[in-house]
Amino acid sequence: MRIKIPYTLKFLFPVIGWGLLCSAFSYVLILTIASFDQGNSRQVFILTSPIYFFILSFISILRYGGIGFLSGNDIPLINKNVVNNGINPNIPVDEVKRTFSSLLFLCGSTFMNVVASGLLVMFLVILTAFISSASWLDILVITVGGAIATFFFSAFSTFFCQMMVFNIVKDCRRILIER
Numbered sequence: 001m002r003i004k005i006p007y008t009l010k011f012l013f014p015v016i017g018w019g020l021l022c023s024a025f026s027y028v029l030i031l032t033i034a035s036f037d038q039g040n041s042r043q044v045f046i047l048t049s050p051i052y053f054f055i056l057s058f059i060s061i062l063r064y065g066g067i068g069f070l071s072g073n074d075i076p077l078i079n080k081n082v083v084n085n086g087i088n089p090n091i092p093v094d095e096v097k098r099t100f101s102s103l104l105f106l107c108g109s110t111f112m113n114v115v116a117s118g119l120l121v122m123f124l125v126i127l128t129a130f131i132s133s134a135s136w137l138d139i140l141v142i143t144v145g146g147a148i149a150t151f152f153f154s155a156f157s158t159f160f161c162q163m164m165v166f167n168i169v170k171d172c173r174r175i176l177i178e179r
Helices: 007-033 041-064 074-081 093-131 136-178
Strands: none
Touching: 007 041, 007 074, 007 093, 007 136, 041 093, 074 093, 093 136
């Protein structure tokens, strides 16, 4: 028996993978440039940064998996109506319209979610570094490294989301024109 993976998770996993690569790049960049001379700020940075990333990745898996109050109405509707990387042709026109608008909303909200999560991780790491008495230069390096990672992460996620949804949106338009 095959396990059916929700459609929104199929494009979330590569986005999370790209986020992991961007975070790793930023992590190494920060560790090589920042001095972390004061106190135990280096150990705190090494331990807490990956934890923040994995917590936010878990929350986004819950959201895009359609589990709980985080998903809203759009994610379950998309997961229900998209089968085999195409729209289910047997659904009524009203549901095709709602799926179409949900797919467009998903692409727009993915960019905002990625930027917000990148900024949240960056804020939490900066706050943790400040509490662990890192120097201002180290906090500046963390800010610049986090901004670079957030930029690359948001650019990829926007492009990838639009490429994954393009054929399905095209099918929705075709179905709406035919009916």
